[in-house]
Amino acid sequence: QVVVTQEPSLAVSPGGTVTLTCGSSIGAVTSGHSPYWFQQKPGQAPTTLIYDTTNKHSWTPARFSGSLLGGKAALTLSGAQPEDEADYYCLLSYSGARRIFGGGTKLTVL
Amino acid sequence: EVRLLESGGGVVQPGGSLRLSCAASGFTFNTYAMNWVRQAPGRGLEWVSTINGDGTGTFYPDSLQGRFAISRDNRGNTVSLSMRRLRAGDTAIYYCARGRSASGRDNFDFWGQGTLVTVSS
Numbered sequence: 001q002v003v004v005t006q007e008p009s010l011a012v013s014p015g016g017t018v019t020l021t022c023g024s025s026i027g028a029v030t031s032g033h034s035p036y037w038f039q040q041k042p043g044q045a046p047t048t049l050i051y052d053t054t055n056k057h058s059w060t061p062a063r064f065s066g067s068l069l070g071g072k073a074a075l076t077l078s079g080a081q082p083e084d085e086a087d088y089y090c091l092l093s094y095s096g097a098r099r100i101f102g103g104g105t106k107l108t109v110l
Numbered sequence: 111e112v113r114l115l116e117s118g119g120g121v122v123q124p125g126g127s128l129r130l131s132c133a134a135s136g137f138t139f140n141t142y143a144m145n146w147v148r149q150a151p152g153r154g155l156e157w158v159s160t161i162n163g164d165g166t167g168t169f170y171p172d173s174l175q176g177r178f179a180i181s182r183d184n185r186g187n188t189v190s191l192s193m194r195r196l197r198a199g200d201t202a203i204y205y206c207a208r209g210r211s212a213s214g215r216d217n218f219d220f221w222g223q224g225t226l227v228t229v230s231s
Binding site for chain 2: 034036038040045046047048051057089091093096097098099100101102103104
């Protein structure tokens with residue numbers, strides 16, 4: 001049973017920078033896992049921020065970026081805003097079209 | 111504008127069945143895979159099922175194979191999820207999400223607002 005791991009919680013100051021990571025229990029995360037990142041605010045449906053490691057949708061604020069870092073997928077927020085306070089989920093794809101979400105990171109902006 | 115509207119949620123007894131639907135608009139439906147993702151109360155997201163654009167390929171996590179079935183109607187622009195032998199652990203908000211391509215191998219870009227399924231006696 002593959003487990004995708006994320007930091008349970010992180011905090012960042014307004015205007016600051018924070019990096020969220022996404023690891024795989026069976027080895028390094030690569031671009032082949034097509035990492036996705038989603039943002040979910042309380043009471044709302046998720047929205048897709050990043051797809052295929054680094055790509056942004058038209059609605060993704062420029063302050064968010066995706067990368068691979070130290071064998072993990074990473075989501076970096078540069079210049080945090082109060083409205084960025086939310087839960088963030090990563091998603092990795094495995095063989096056989098399996099998809100596994102990470103447990104989520106609760107990001108606090110304070 | 112892409113719109114996804116889920117329906118069919120409600121309260122069902124353990125062991126019962128339920129069918130969810132998602133009505134899609136704003137895009138050429140049969141050129142995109144469709145997906146279901148669920149979220150139990152206070153918990154994280156869980157991928158439930160995927161169907162490719164022409165409906166010939168369906169995918170499930172091992173844990174749900176055999177109880178859940180996804181289907182689509184490309185004339186009516188709807189995707190459905192049939193759930194049977196429901197248990198308390200299936201209680202969740204069920205989201206419909208569009209895939210980024212027809213293949214079913216890409217993940218999600220647009221999401222619906224979800225429909226709540228409660229399994230309780």
